Amino acid sequence: MTVTHLRWTAVAAVLALSLAVAAQAPPLTVLSREGRKPLPITAINNLDYVAVDDLNSAFGTSAREDRLAGGLTISLRGRSIVLTVEQNVVSVSGRLVNLPSPPVRRDNRWFVPVEFLPRALSLLLDTRLDLRRPARLLVVGDVRVPRVVARVDAGITNVAVTFEVTPPTEARVTAQAGRLVVQFEADVLDLALPSLPPQTFLTGLTAGDTPNTVVLTTGPRYASYRVTTSQADAGSGRLTVDLLPAATTDAPAAPAVAAPDARLVIPSQAPATGLRTVVIDPGHGGEELGTQGAKGTLEKDVTLSVARRLRTLIESRLGAKVFLTREDDRTVSLDDRSAFANNHQADVFLSLHANSAVRPALKGAEVYFLTVERADEEARKRAGDQATTLPALGGGSRDIDLILWETAQARYLEQSAALAGFVEQALADRVEMSPRAVRQAPLRVLVGANMPAALVEIGYLSNAEQETQLASGSYQDQVAQALLDALIKFRGFLEH
Amino acid sequence: MNIKLPRKLTPGQWAAIAAGTAAALLFAWAVIGGLTRVLNTPAPGAAIDAPITAPSALAGPAVPRIKATLYFAAEDGLRLVPAERDVPLAVGAVAQARSILEAQLSAEPAAPLLSTIPKGATLRGVFISARNEAFVDLDPVIRTAHPGGSHQELMTVYTIVNALLTNVPNLQEVQILIGGQEVDTLAGHVDLRRPLRKNEGLLLPPTSTPTPPSPQ
Secondary structure, rough: OHHHHHHHHHHHHHHHHHHOOOEEEEEEEEEEEEEEEEEEEEEOOOOOEEEEEHHHHHHHHHHEOOOOEEEEEEEEEEEEEEEEEOOOEEEEEOOOEEOOOOEEOOEEEEEEEEOEEEEEEHHHHHOEEEEOOOEEEEEEEOOOEEEEEEEEEEEOEEEEEEEEOOOOOOEEEEOOOOOEEEOOOOOOOOEEEOOOOOOOOEEEEEEOOOOEEEEEEEOOOOEEEEEEEEEEEEEEEEEEEEEEEOOOOOOOOOOOOOOOOEEOOOOOOOOOOOOOOOEEEEEOOOOOOOOOOOOOEEEHHHHHHHEEEEEEHHHHHHHOOEEOOOOOOOOOOOOHHHHHHHHHHOOOEEEEEEEEEOOOOOEOOOOOEEEOOOOOOHHHHHHOEEEEEEOOOOOOOOEEEEEOOOHHHHHHHHHHHHHHHHHHHHOOOOOOOEEEEEEEEEHHHHHHHOOOOOEEEEOOOOOOOHHHHHOOHHHHHHHHHHHHHHHHHHHHHHHH | OOOOOOOOOOOHHHHHHHHHHHHHHHHHHHHHHHHHHHHHOOOOOOOOOOOOOOOHHHHHHHOEEEEEEEEEEEOOOOOOOEEEEEEEEEHHHHHHHHHHHHHHHHHHOOOOOOOOOOOOEEEEEEEEEOOOOOEEEEEEEHOOOOOOOOOHHHHHHHHOOOOOHOOOOOOOEEEEEEEEEEEOOOOOOOOOOEOOOOOOOOOHHHHOOOOOOOOO
């Protein structure tokens, strides 16, 4: 191929690009102190472009074309941006700014890619322009536009509406006739609302009459609500509105109903203590069946069923957020399970399993927390002779030696030991325990958990009687209730 | 656009390019060959899994045997109980470790004791590092035939670990491999990514240990 050929190919490619189909795309919404207005978008070569004349009318800039040089100058108050057709570098008052694609001139109009707005135009205006592509928003200046993503979790006895708010923003919940209004301390919300799951607590979840509110339209089962706030992750807050039925039967503590005009602050710093988020890990799943009873009961099914029951109980009675490492019958690696808990900044990690033994007579529930080993004598010396005291069945306490190791779980071993103690006590009140009810073992799923963690073997599937129990809803409910009791005690321990 | 195409090369330039390419190929061959040899060389002091040089290979009445402590599930199913068995004497730690593991994997204890090893589980190899860590490589059958459960997995793992650490002098730790690979766990619970030490906690206290006589 000669140089001439190459040149012609390049020219042909440029022509093909400029002849590519342009189409109207949904407009951007420009949010400023003056309100909101649309900014038309044109799709050129499948990229979002803005016409320069539209920019001029939206932002008060002016443009002058130099046809001879094939350039355009956009000016405001003595400052200017110089564009050249098919060049994706523009000059803003002498400073070069890269664009992902070059400006396009067609039908006597100039078009710039949308990234031109935050990268170049913001320098000219000397104002922050925040382009939020998923929401098709352009936020001008210091307008408070938190991103609010809502989620609806339907339980058997409640419905929880959770708002993840970035950045953390104050909110106020007000009860009005047939609806709850959540008002955020913001000018406008960058709002993402889900569709509602089938339930009868909530009939609508919509943007409110003012741009900073969300409205929950309540349904026939709704009687009261409760609001909790927490830190979601770095830079995000979480607000949960629990919709509760008229009568809760055997709730240990009646849920506190928020005052009609409760003012809430979503914390921007993680609170020091408490039990706000629980991650439950239903053991095994998918291709990993776990152990199996003689009648065919699968561990993976039992653990998922108990986990779901426990989630419902915790959400309705404890007001904490609950996440399951798997929601259905799927394979999840052991690393992903503890990573899931870490990512959700869980305050407690409970892994649920069913046990097996070669001796069919062996039965009862067991609770494990992590033991760690290391050949390295230095690590052993560093660990020293640390001991902790954990509550024992029937009152009193017993000492357990801890061997620390450089794992995420290592610094929570004392709390995990306490957690295991509370779980053992609570289970013993409701179900049969194994002769060795609290044990320490090098269990893989606990190693990486960066919070107090325990693994609960809720019974032996290798025992015929226990297989029947484990498959029954009533036994699963007893186990879930016992684990809730243990978490309530553990919450007291954490807050003590 | 300003693209410079290469000029036509003189025969001298072609020769230089050919010589350079040949030298690069030779160098790559030498490096790869050397690396392979280095990788195949055992670390200094490491013992290799050698065939058993002991008379066990002859398997006759004249084979010298030693008393070894093997482990089984106690009557309660909850603990491991030690039991003495005769196993073939072998020369060297690696061969003796292999002899003990083979006996442990295949042992059928007398009632009321039970084996903690799934049926059909076999040994692929053993080696011992310079740091006195034993690496036990098991056939994948031990995983596919394992019933699961944290308790039973602990029993199986520590039967193997305890049997080696009790009988082979100077061994410090045991790491279990499956099918020649390091593994996360055997059945989804016990962390096998690192060597394990002897577990005394699973053992029945010696005072109440029923040690039935070896069936041999």
